[in-house]
Amino acid sequence: MVRKSLNILLVIGMVISFYSCSKNKIEPIPPPEPVPQPTGVGTPAVLFVPQVFLQSINPPIIPANNPQTVEGIALGRKLFYDPILSGDGTQACADCHAPEFSFTDSNQFSTGITMLQGNRNSMAIFNAAWNWNGQFFWDGRANSLEEQALGPVVNPIEMNNTWPAAMASLQADGLYPSMFNDAFGTTVIDSNLVAMAIAQFERTLVSANSRFDRFLLGQLALTPQELSGFNIFNDGNLGGGDCFHCHGSAANPLWTDNDFHNNGLDATFTDNGLGAITGNPNDNGKFKTPSLRNLAYTAPYMHDGRFATLDEVLDHYSQGVVMSPTIDALMQHAGTGGTQMSPSTKADLKAFLLSLSDPDFITNPAFQDPNP
Amino acid sequence: MKLITKSLLGIFLLGTLFTSCSKDEGCTDPAANNFDVEALKDDGSCTYDKLPEEVHEESHITFNFMHHFDGIPVTAANFNQFNFVTANGDTISITKLRYLVSDMRLYTTSGDSVMMNGYNLVDLTNGTGLSYEAGESDLGAFAGIGFNFGFDTTDNAGNYLDLNSANWNWPVMIGAGYHNMQFEGKYKFNGADSLYAYHNGTASNMGAHEQNHISVRLPGIALNEHNVVVTIEMNIAEWFRNPNTWDLNANHSNLMMNYGAQKMMQANGYNVFSLGAVSQRK
Numbered sequence: 001m002v003r004k005s006l007n008i009l010l011v012i013g014m015v016i017s018f019y020s021c022s023k024n025k026i027e028p029i030p031p032p033e034p035v036p037q038p039t040g041v042g043t044p045a046v047l048f049v050p051q052v053f054l055q056s057i058n059p060p061i062i063p064a065n066n067p068q069t070v071e072g073i074a075l076g077r078k079l080f081y082d083p084i085l086s087g088d089g090t091q092a093c094a095d096c097h098a099p100e101f102s103f104t105d106s107n108q109f110s111t112g113i114t115m116l117q118g119n120r121n122s123m124a125i126f127n128a129a130w131n132w133n134g135q136f137f138w139d140g141r142a143n144s145l146e147e148q149a150l151g152p153v154v155n156p157i158e159m160n161n162t163w164p165a166a167m168a169s170l171q172a173d174g175l176y177p178s179m180f181n182d183a184f185g186t187t188v189i190d191s192n193l194v195a196m197a198i199a200q201f202e203r204t205l206v207s208a209n210s211r212f213d214r215f216l217l218g219q220l221a222l223t224p225q226e227l228s229g230f231n232i233f234n235d236g237n238l239g240g241g242d243c244f245h246c247h248g249s250a251a252n253p254l255w256t257d258n259d260f261h262n263n264g265l266d267a268t269f270t271d272n273g274l275g276a277i278t279g280n281p282n283d284n285g286k287f288k289t290p291s292l293r294n295l296a297y298t299a300p301y302m303h304d305g306r307f308a309t310l311d312e313v314l315d316h317y318s319q320g321v322v323m324s325p326t327i328d329a330l331m332q333h334a335g336t337g338g339t340q341m342s343p344s345t346k347a348d349l350k351a352f353l354l355s356l357s358d359p360d361f362i363t364n365p366a367f368q369d370p371n372p
Numbered sequence: 373m374k375l376i377t378k379s380l381l382g383i384f385l386l387g388t389l390f391t392s393c394s395k396d397e398g399c400t401d402p403a404a405n406n407f408d409v410e411a412l413k414d415d416g417s418c419t420y421d422k423l424p425e426e427v428h429e430e431s432h433i434t435f436n437f438m439h440h441f442d443g444i445p446v447t448a449a450n451f452n453q454f455n456f457v458t459a460n461g462d463t464i465s466i467t468k469l470r471y472l473v474s475d476m477r478l479y480t481t482s483g484d485s486v487m488m489n490g491y492n493l494v495d496l497t498n499g500t501g502l503s504y505e506a507g508e509s510d511l512g513a514f515a516g517i518g519f520n521f522g523f524d525t526t527d528n529a530g531n532y533l534d535l536n537s538a539n540w541n542w543p544v545m546i547g548a549g550y551h552n553m554q555f556e557g558k559y560k561f562n563g564a565d566s567l568y569a570y571h572n573g574t575a576s577n578m579g580a581h582e583q584n585h586i587s588v589r590l591p592g593i594a595l596n597e598h599n600v601v602v603t604i605e606m607n608i609a610e611w612f613r614n615p616n617t618w619d620l621n622a623n624h625s626n627l628m629m630n631y632g633a634q635k636m637m638q639a640n641g642y643n644v645f646s647l648g649a650v651s652q653r654k
Binding site for chain 1: 451452467468531533534536537539541543544545556557558565566567568569625626628629
């Protein structure tokens with residue numbers, strides 16, 4: 001854009017200089033000095049937008065100050081899998097965000113390098129460029145993927161490092177300085193560049209090839225049970241599921257509304273979630289709606305990993321919903337403790353939920369550990 | 373970096389201007405009557421026609437959406453408080469309010485209408501869509517302002533990426549398309565908090581789907597100036613009043629699947645909107 005307007009300016013400038021001169025005195029205009037290009041800013045990489053997203057939702061959000069580049073993505077991928085960022089060189093992001101679990105882990109609470117455990121379940125990472133409000137973590141406390149990536153390295157219950165130490169390790173490494181140069185045009189490594197590279201890699205983690213996606217593209221037929229489950233998902237009646245207000249639809253195949261709700265897990269809160277960040281008591285007990293994609297790989301469930309199986313999740317929505325001051329009005333059957341689904345209704349709903357899982361995503365070679 | 377290249381270029385351009393030209397003096401303003409293409413230095417000789425005053429023949433119209441409950445202003449700031457009493461005597465709070473308006477239009481005195489295209493999702497909860505630039509219209513007196521609350525049947529069959537992204541869809545089995553409104557909160561019942569989700573959209577009766585948008589018509593205005601801001605007011609209390617006194621304990625949740633409730637909402641909705649302040653400036 002800027003380049004374009006400069007060119008236009010140049011042309012206008014030339015025209016004016018020609019016009020303003022007498023014919024016999026036209027002197028050749030020297031060609032403009034070549035504009036020096038900064039070295040190593042990377043090769044632009046276009047983020048792949050799958051057809052199911054293209055046809056129904058807004059384009060992905062990529063911050064103007066951190067465009068995707070081939071070199072930036074490669075660097076971010078290496079960093080994501082490299083324990084070099086942790087205090088004792090033993091833990092990588094991927095330890096708690098592993099591809100086989102759709103970039104979360106299988107523990108209720110992840111354990112950091114000092115054996116400390118948090119009180120939150122690790123979160124799956126995919127389709128992060130379509131998180132419209134840009135808020136990350138269960139409580140939304142990070143305002144971008146870049147900001148998020150700065151956290152774990154220095155979090156005492158995660159990688160327990162300091163940024164000066166992490167940067168010194170990277171700076172002393174045989175490969176990283178030149179990779180940073182290729183990606184960002186500098187061999188001087190700092191925490192922001194680390195976060196930018198990791199965020200670029202995370203944005204490439206696009207999941208859109210589940211059975212249901214292919215059904216939406218007309219490429220396969222769902223089973224009668226899966227179809228029945230989809231109707232239950234959309235059925236607001238007592239006995240139905242009534243899930244769609246928060247968890248997307250065929251027209252919003254992110255399977256989340258990217259918003260925060262209290263879905264009736266507890267009458268009183270040990271973890272205030274969003275409320276602890278906003279300071280607004282009306283937000284207490286609200287957590288980010290997780291996507292229903294890839295549930296086959298992301299157990300256990302909820303912000304505190306309290307449910308080991310999908311059956312337990314469905315039992316919650318069916319019979320276990322409890323009132324609290326901030327419960328969402330979209331939990332329309334909270335008054336009866338849930339939507340009262342029959343066993344066969346739950347079985348169908350579960351079959352539908354599992355049709356949203358994307359086996360290609362977890363085995364995509366471009367997302368695996370690049371380190372030898 | 374970009375700044376530097378820009379200013380380098382600027383200097384370079386100025387340089388060419390100065391060095392490549394003769395020293396002739398004359399009028400150098402291309403907009404002047406006596407612009408001299410060969411003049412390098414302006415000698416103050418430029419002459420101009422008298423500049424006509426800028427005249428606009430059309431108005432640029434912005435709609436602002438304001439909300440009150442029988443006169444008590446409602447914004448996200450007084451959500452979550454039991455501030456409001458409905459016609460039925462239910463004390464309520466509001467936790468969410470968003471609704472769709474489409475096909476904003478002006479009715480001419482001859483009975484025609486001037487359409488301003490598009491749609492706008494008013495979201496009180498997040499404070500978005502409260503002001504909407506609807507487009508241009510010729511100056512003059514108009515007999516009425518109109519819009520659809522929700523989409524009409526044709527528009528409701530469209531595919532809107534931004535509304536899909538806002539999770540605004542209405543389930544396929546009860547008519548598909550989009551919500552007209554999501555209005556939620558709590559009401560007191562026997563002293564305890566109960567939830568209501570007053571959602572409005574296509575009315576569905578045993579598989580038969582019936583359009584359920586509201587064609588709103590408000591008094592006319594005269595468009596006199598280039599910039600006109602029209603305030604549309606929603607009296608939220610009307611959703612519970614006229615002609616159907618709304619008993620929240622009978623109708624609080626799961627209303628989307630409830631044909632009768634949907635039609636009662638539509639009937640009450642005709643009294644919800646009114647024309648507020650209109651401001652005009654050049």
